[in-house]
Amino acid sequence: MKSLMDYLNMIVDHNQLIVRNDRRSKPLSHLKRTIAGLPPPRDFLAPFRDCRRVRVIAELKKASPSKGLIRDDFPVEALAGALAEAGAAALSVLTEPYYFRGSTENLQLAARTVDIPLLRKDFIFDPYQIYQARALGADAVLLIAAILNPARFDFLLKLTHELGMTALCEIHTESELETVLNSGAELIGINCRNLRSFVTDLEIVRHLLDLIPDDKLVIAESGIHNRRDLNRLRDAGADGFLIGEALMRAEKPGEKLREFIR
Secondary structure, three states: OOOHHHHHHHHHHHHHHHHHHHHHHOOHHHHHHHHHOOOOOOOOOHHHHOOOOOOEEEEEOOEEOOOEEOOOOOOHHHHHHHHHHHOOOEEEEEOOOOOOOOOHHHHHHHHHHOOOOEEEEOOOOOHHHHHHHHHHOOOEEEEEHHHOOHHHHHHHHHHHHHOOOEEEEEEOOHHHHHHHHHOOOOEEEEEOEOOOOOOEOOHHHHHHHOOOOOOOEEEEEOOOOOHHHHHHHHHHOOOEEEEOHHHHOOOOHHHHHHHHHO
16 A cells, blocks of 8 residues: 555656646746736734634545545535635635646635635645745645755745745654744644554644744644544644545535534
């Protein structure tokens, strides 16, 4: 069985072709002109500074390499609207097409539907993808420390900030935490899932939080199936929670989200 790291390497390889094709159809100069006409990005960090409320990044995720198809019926506008109305602090939209069955069109649809901040959830390795995310309506992008060397991570984070956007800087290990802190990350996502074994361990949040300065905002990701899991991570000190599969498997994702945050 392939590890998720194997999948990550294949995803990056496949998406190199996507980026090359997108660059041909819409050159970087076109994206920069588009961005120049847009209002400023929404403040992705602001909702998570309010510690009085449970703040959830609700994720629109159709499938994943480890879980296969998660939700067959996938009306993006209806799902985004329901989750925003239910109280999502932000939405995460998968745009990776091969393994997660996402699309940039889904991000555009969500941007037209809701007023809350949007995260482009993808495997970002090229600056073009960050400009593209901004042009599509995203306010934030995911930067995964496991697939970027420190220099590349630092470069992409600085570009994200130059565009007025936020980066959710994802880690799972102490060495990855060192990379993101050295680069000046403000929003750190702790992925509870080990990318090499698929094992999910919520305790990794407590361990890594002890090493993160108090002025950083921390999002707990993966393995949050119910309010008990969320409370456990909140007690550990997480400022917010990224929840996808539990919402997408629910018949009514908006009602499921209300169960998490009520």
